[in-house]
Amino acid sequence: MPTRSPGVRPGSPPVRSTRRRRWRGPALALSVAVLLLAVGLSLAIGSRPIAPGVVWDSLTGAAQGQDALVVRELRVPRTILGIAVGIALGLSGALMQALTRNPLADPGLLGVNSGAAAAMVTAVAVAGVTSPMGLVWFSMVGAAVVSVVVYVIGTSGRGGATPVRLALAGTAIAAALGAYTTGMILLDSRTFDRFRYWQVGSLVGQDLSLVAQVAPFFVVGTLLALSQGRALNALALGEDSGRALGANVARTRVLTAVAVTLLCGAATAAAGPIWFLGLAVPHMVRAVTGPDQRWVLPFSLVLAPALLLLGDVLGRVVVRPGELEVSIVTAVLGAPVLIALVRRKRLAQL
Template identity: 55%
Template sequence: MTSVSESPPRAEVRRRHRGVTLAAGLLVLVAVLAFAVVLSIAVGARAVAPGAVFDALAHFDPANPDHVVVRDLRLPRTLTGLLAGVALGLAGAVIQGVTRNPLADPGILGVNAGAALFVVLGITAFGLTSVTGYVWLGFLGAAVAGTVVYAVGSLGRDGATPVKLALAGAAVTAALASVTSGVLLTDTMTFDQFRFWQVGSLTGRDPAAVGQVLPFLAVGVVLALGSARTLNTLSLGEDLARALGQNVLLTRLLCALAVIVLCGSATAIAGPIGFVGLTVPHVARLITGPDHRWLLPYAAVLAPLLLLVADVVGRVVLRPAELAVGIVTAVIGAPVFVVLVRRRKTVRL
């Protein structure tokens, strides 16, 4: 007869069962994301037969217009949405966890404002007109702005506290946005080129531009996923985290670096896309709870799923014209976020 001490505790059984359930749910979401990738390649403003889509991927013919649309337009667009979505989802979950602020989004560190300013300066000073040229300037601007925000927020005895980071981010963002607006108001040609990047879009993305930020994106993903346990400890409170031996300052620094790299990469290749990094972590938290070991992977899958579906909707809703994905995500994300905010328990960290 089995003794009581040999049977696993009920809490352990529940924990294992929950782990299996979450793992199965994540696999289902990955399958749905794979379907969204296929949908993004197959559906668009131009009708392309399913057979032609397969032939374009397996036996590309540059003389076939349908093949050119699939390989040169839709495939890079889908890859951009996939990578930008992963970056924004992880960045949003990390910044909300490290600041313990449910209303925080990746732009809180000034990355969008910094990227926008450097792109504007690149257009004005160097006459850049291609997305490939925007990538490095956008990434550099995001990195510089994020570094400045973290440096300002670190001043004082307590270091980079969540409140100081939020205030520093708001101040730096306002300052950079003012400079950007000043340049745009005095240069009509720059404004005409910048507005297409500013709205946030996956259209016309060069695979070379995606390849340029891919190494940085990979580093950001590793940093973000590696911060799961430390974010769980930090969520217990700074004092308890220190008592458990965690270096709170180092944790914040690594998390801020992950957000800067991830959001800088996404902004550089797709422009500033709103509501993805803000809303998706809350949806993931409804499924997984506060455990970042599950929250981060779920956010990394849900965000590109949302971005790709929004992009497909933007292609077909006004055929033959298109809506930029940044507009569609705002239309989808805003009502969802309002509902989440009204359910107070779901947004407490």
């Protein structure tokens, strides 16, 4: 007769799954602690190190002088923007990987970054817009329009929208817009100068007024993203199984695409394209939580901004007294992660 391990009943959950459920709560608390540490380091470390006590007094208004001015006027807006952008990119990456069932998907898969870039260069070259506030709105519109176009193309024909069609449509639109953007910046030196700074991807030089303008997009996108966890879990079993479990496939795809557009569009418009964060964070999270999107999304919301702020702090330290832009840091750290994923994981079947 077949034997089984003592203490294991038929139909009981796997030991690994049980351990994951047991550690989810403590791991989330640890992630929150890492985020708080990253916020503290972001406020204290830079070309001009500031003691933690002075940072606290500056935040409470008890301290005055140059250090307090640096904290309140420069580092607080930079840190808040880093938190918002990190949340947006982390959630966008998790949503895209769940929606397309592709472990190597990232927020740029639907052409959001390319749409924002194309709209920005058009605003500078044609309309003469140069202010950060104006460019944010143009970038948001470009991201939204491209997302709608990609979804329309992906849903055309028999069978409706599928992960493969959405991914291929996004790749095609991104390639076309990339060629358009390159042509525009080569024809206009002023556009090239403005785009060159934005293209790097940075948290430097932004103030709270910019954060306030894009905050509604971050808030709505975050709420939409967190509301899709259960439906995405159902879709992970396949469309037919998802429908049988009560999930509305079309509505889930639309709401997820809207959330990605709002989050990634706002993040790209405010800070420029920042690569690999949306790709790497969901994989790190699933190593702890498993594939349950009800946990993947909250973990990504906490861990992504922590890693982005830590990368920003690292960029301030490695070339002091200068700074290395955070997108360069994330690219240097994220490229090995991508290589490891390609070597260790099978790509999703197309």
